[in-house]
Amino acid sequence: MKVKSEANRMRIGELSERTDTPRRLLRYYEEQGLIISERCTNGYRSYDEPMVDRVLQVRGLLDAGLPTRIIKQILPCLDKPRAIHFPDATPEMISTLELERDRMTTRIGCLTRNRNAVSEYLDAVLTLRDAGER
Numbered sequence: 001m002k003v004k005s006e007a008n009r010m011r012i013g014e015l016s017e018r019t020d021t022p023r024r025l026l027r028y029y030e031e032q033g034l035i036i037s038e039r040c041t042n043g044y045r046s047y048d049e050p051m052v053d054r055v056l057q058v059r060g061l062l063d064a065g066l067p068t069r070i071i072k073q074i075l076p077c078l079d080k081p082r083a084i085h086f087p088d089a090t091p092e093m094i095s096t097l098e099l100e101r102d103r104m105t106t107r108i109g110c111l112t113r114n115r116n117a118v119s120e121y122l123d124a125v126l127t128l129r130d131a132g133e134r
Helices: 012-019 023-031 050-063 066-080 091-133
Strands: none
Touching: 012 023, 012 050, 023 050, 050 066, 066 091
C-alpha cells in the first residue's frame, strides 16, 4: 500500500478527540468499512480531514437507529459526486430504509417541537431576568 505524506493527516487520537468518539469505536468503524485509514511508516493509523465529517455522519446514522450494514451502503449517497450503487438492494432493504426514513422524520418533528419549546422558555426567562435587572 502506498503511504501518503503524513503532513495534514491525523492519528486516531486526534480523530477521536475531534469527533468525541472512542478510539475503540473508530477501529470498529474501520473494520466495518465505514471509515478508511492509511498506515504511517511507523504503522500508526492516519486519517484525512474528511474523516471527521464521515465519523460524525456515521455516528448520526447509528444514533438514528440504522445498522452498520445499511450505513455502509448509503454512505456513498452522502458524498459528492453521488455514485450510488446498490447491487443488492432487496425489497426488504428498501422497506427497512423507508421505515427508518419515516422514523427519522418523526424524530425530527419531535426534536423541532422540543427545541422550539426550549427556545420559548429561554426567551421568557431571559425577558423576565432582563426586566428584573432594570
